[in-house]
Amino acid sequence: MSIEERLVKIQAAYVGNLSAQRLQEIREWIEKIEVIKNQKNAVLLGHNYMTPEVFFGVSDITGDSLELARKSAQAKADIIVFNGVHFMAETAKILNPSAKVLIADSTAGCSLAESITPEDVRDLRQKHPGVPIVSYINCTAAVKAEVDVICTSANAFHIVEALPGNEVVMVPDGYLAGNVAKTSKKVIHAWPGKCMVHELFTPRDVEEARLRFPQVKIIAHPECKSNVTDKVDFTGSTSRMSSYIEETHPEQVLLFTECSMGDNLRAEHPGVEFVPSCQSCPYMKKITLEKIYDALLYEKDEVTVPDNVREGALHSLQAMFDLSKV
């Protein structure tokens, strides 16, 4: 995409509300990042929750955290700049050990990843001997190294069902576990971690939206509480939200997820009205064009994973890839 085309997308994502001055600033940052990216043979990854200027402006590959990590493994780049939060950059490093992985702000964390430690996982193993432990991908590399298998919001149900036995321990997202439990017959021992963004949506939000917008299709992320997902039209991961809109062509949608996801989808689906109702992730919003430029220029905030941790974490990720084929 030319810079001009990217700016059109960014303006569409913001419903045409960007001033000429802000648009010019964005253009200048994109141009500067483009030059240094080519000089350093870098590839920039952009999570779906990045602001439109990061998502459309400078990201070579976009998607959810796992898609990005997997696609980056095929990229022939010396440097990967992960525009997302820290655990995602760690996952990219686990899958691409030879690349230098940078993050524009190393304090871009995640309430789910911070809710559990490797010691907590070891305690759970003692408490539930022989029961497989599955972790949502939103966890640190050190936690990935302790569990048996990883899952994503897109494959969580499938992974739980594919594991042996009638019980499973799920960490760290208690709400994702609750959503899996709605259709699984297994006993699920859930860790009570929460996404600070998705936990804010309530059943009352659904009721009020339906009163105000009778035609609206409400789409929720499975990190929302199950009493919310019970009431919406569709629940799915960020990539499934996008395919749901593509396949069903709703006239009006309302997303219960992070704000930039809706902004970016708006630019991709000009015929769909996106009713505003979202929550912003303060961690994702730490990633800005200015900081991306600095990260590339100074090659700072490198993300590293110790070899012994990487080995265990890779094992859990590989177990997910293997079970996904079952």
Ligand code: SF4
């Ligand atoms: S949106 Fe939630 S799950 Fe995603 S990074 Fe922010 S706190 Fe973590």
